[in-house]
Amino acid sequence: MCGRRISVADPPRSPGSRWTAICPVSRLIEQTFVRARIGGNDLILIWDGGRAIACERACPHEQADLSRGRLSKGRLFCPRHAASFDLDDGSITAGWPSRALRIYPVQIAEEQVWIDAEAVTSAAS
Ligand code: FES
Numbered sequence: 001m002c003g004r005r006i007s008v009a010d011p012p013r014s015p016g017s018r019w020t021a022i023c024p025v026s027r028l029i030e031q032t033f034v035r036a037r038i039g040g041n042d043l044i045l046i047w048d049g050g051r052a053i054a055c056e057r058a059c060p061h062e063q064a065d066l067s068r069g070r071l072s073k074g075r076l077f078c079p080r081h082a083a084s085f086d087l088d089d090g091s092i093t094a095g096w097p098s099r100a101l102r103i104y105p106v107q108i109a110e111e112q113v114w115i116d117a118e119a120v121t122s123a124a125s
Pocket of ligand 1: 059060061062063064078079080081082083
């Protein structure tokens with residue numbers, strides 16, 4: 001544990017922009033998982049295989065905290081029942097009675113990781 005506080009408050013967003021800056025890329029690389037909140041929706045950013053991925057934080061099965069999961073070969077494993085999700089499309093391990101994990105558009109610009117906030121809020125409604 002590094003002892004650094006993780007902010008889960010809504011980050012500032014430029015007026016008229018659908019993209020919200022979440023954290024510096026360097027922080028995501030260092031921590032692998034960064035928690036965030038957009039419009040009341042809890043998310044996680046993940047650094048995996050040299051890319052940034054944004055997804056919902058609660059497991060679609062029984063809402064375990066996926067920021068406590070583990071990564072292996074492009075999949076995120078839930079800490080509670082060990083179902084896993086493909087980080088390309090969110091699909092869950094075959095045979096599990098749950099929907100896919102929501103994956104959100106993400107981009108890296110100006111040394112920050114940005115999430116498409118409109119995609120997050122529209123997926124939740
Ligand atoms: S809560 Fe995640 S697999 Fe059951």
